[in-house]
Amino acid sequence: MIEELLPVDVRSAEAFDDDADIHLFPEERAAVADAVPRRRREFSTVRRCARTALGELGVPPVPLPPGRHRAPQWPAGVVGSMTHCSGYRAAAVARASRVHSVGIDAEESAPLPEGVLDLVALPAERDLVERLGARSDTVPWDRLLFSCKEAVYKVWFSLAQRMLGFDGARIDIDSGGFFSARFLVPPPRAAGKPVPRLTGRWMHRGGFILTAIALPCP
Numbered sequence: 001m002i003e004e005l006l007p008v009d010v011r012s013a014e015a016f017d018d019d020a021d022i023h024l025f026p027e028e029r030a031a032v033a034d035a036v037p038r039r040r041r042e043f044s045t046v047r048r049c050a051r052t053a054l055g056e057l058g059v060p061p062v063p064l065p066p067g068r069h070r071a072p073q074w075p076a077g078v079v080g081s082m083t084h085c086s087g088y089r090a091a092a093v094a095r096a097s098r099v100h101s102v103g104i105d106a107e108e109s110a111p112l113p114e115g116v117l118d119l120v121a122l123p124a125e126r127d128l129v130e131r132l133g134a135r136s137d138t139v140p141w142d143r144l145l146f147s148c149k150e151a152v153y154k155v156w157f158s159l160a161q162r163m164l165g166f167d168g169a170r171i172d173i174d175s176g177g178f179f180s181a182r183f184l185v186p187p188p189r190a191a192g193k194p195v196p197r198l199t200g201r202w203m204h205r206g207g208f209i210l211t212a213i214a215l216p217c218p
């Protein structure tokens with residue numbers, strides 16, 4: 001599913017369940033040594049997805065340990081993103097010569113728990129969720145908004161290398177499957193140029209909400 005949201009320069013792989021026996025490199029094993037089994041499974045499966053996608057770029061299997069602020073460390077010359085939620089795991093990668101950054105996110109298709117929207121959404125975004133909900137109740141728009149923000153954050157972090165609050169970017173969602181984000185803080189830079197706005201795509205299918213952003217090199 002995720003590949004439908006990404007340009008051809010981005011290679012991806014996804015999984016809907018976990019294998020019991022996935023090879024991890026020692027530094028990856030160390031990263032989840034104290035984790036609960038569920039966390040070890042998602043961590044392992046998403047890395048298998050990432051290595052499959054990297055293979056499509058011609059990159060041999062390499063360790064992908066978490067780095068600063070848990071962001072995955074990709075091999076030199078590669079950008080990428082990973083996501084997992086109950087029943088779904090995906091990774092997307094690209095050559096840094098073609099794509100500055102990738103951010104993907106997966107969420108279960110269910111409304112956010114009570115009170116969470118107020119914590120993560122700007123007033124204008126709450127209005128947007130209400131407007132979209134008045135037109136169609138088939139998509140949990142609040143969850144989609146959250147997913148857009150997570151995908152934005154992953155792109156932001158790979159460029160800016162620092163945290164971004166939920167009020168750091170304003171999301172706009174097009175009910176046809178596109179979304180955009182405008183940074184409300186000094187924008188990140190890619191190849192020396194500011195990136196004030198990101199555009200992405202979303203999908204609601206099979207019990208999941210998927211969002212994806214690829215920032216292509218000019």
Ligand SMILES: CC(C)(COP(=O)(O)OP(=O)(O)OC[C@H]1O[C@@H](n2cnc3c(N)ncnc32)[C@H](O)[C@@H]1OP(=O)(O)O)[C@@H](O)C(=O)NCCC(=O)NCCS
Nearest residue numbers: 043069070071072082083084149153154157164165166169
């Ligand atoms: C990091 C974060 C985005 C992860 O999102 P999530 O929906 O909880 O979880 P997902 O399964 O989709 O993504 C987890 C994966 O994201 C990746 N990730 C974690 N931190 C990351 C970061 N700082 N930058 C990029 N990718 C990151 C990792 O690959 C991680 O999987 P792994 O731990 O198995 O390697 C989220 O936990 C977070 O901190 N959000 C707060 C910041 C934010 O969203 N700001 C809003 C800006 S508008």
